[in-house]
Amino acid sequence: MSTAMTKAEREAFLAGVHVGVLSLAEPRRAPLTVPIWYRYTPGGELAFMTGRDSRKGRLLGVGTRVALCAQTEHAPYKYVSVDGVVTAIDAADVERDTRPMAHRYLGREVGDQYVLALAEETETSILVHVRPERWSSVDYAKQFGGRPVASA
DSSP, rough: OOOOOOHHHEEEEEESSSOOOEEEOTTTSSSEEEEEEOEEOOOSSSHHHEESSSSSHHHTTEEEEEEEEEEEESOEEEEEEEEEEEEEEOOOIIIOOOOOOOHHHHHHHHHHHHHTTHHHHTTTTTHHHHHEEEEEEEEEEGTTTTTTOOOO
């Protein structure tokens, strides 16, 4: 039985709350690979924030190719990996971008505390938009009929 996800399954999975692992090329070094918070709406673009002057912020530009992988942490494992191109980079807005992302990952109360604690850093944050072009996915639950898999 195939473990690949359908288009609808992979888009729904990517739209869920997962920490993504972003990779992008870095001249004269191995690719930069870092965990990030992101948002995705099925059929749309992927978006994430970073500091404008951070290492990844300096590597990103419109047209930059990136890859992102999101996965489950427990068996039976699932993952979705996309690669695509940066289509736009905007100044991040605290109320439009930062607070909703913090709420998504931390909940309302802790998310608000996070935004307050990082108020100075968020002033130089950018919002990066990526158009997914290639997808790969696996859902091992399909192989095991959705049953939990014992872990070592």
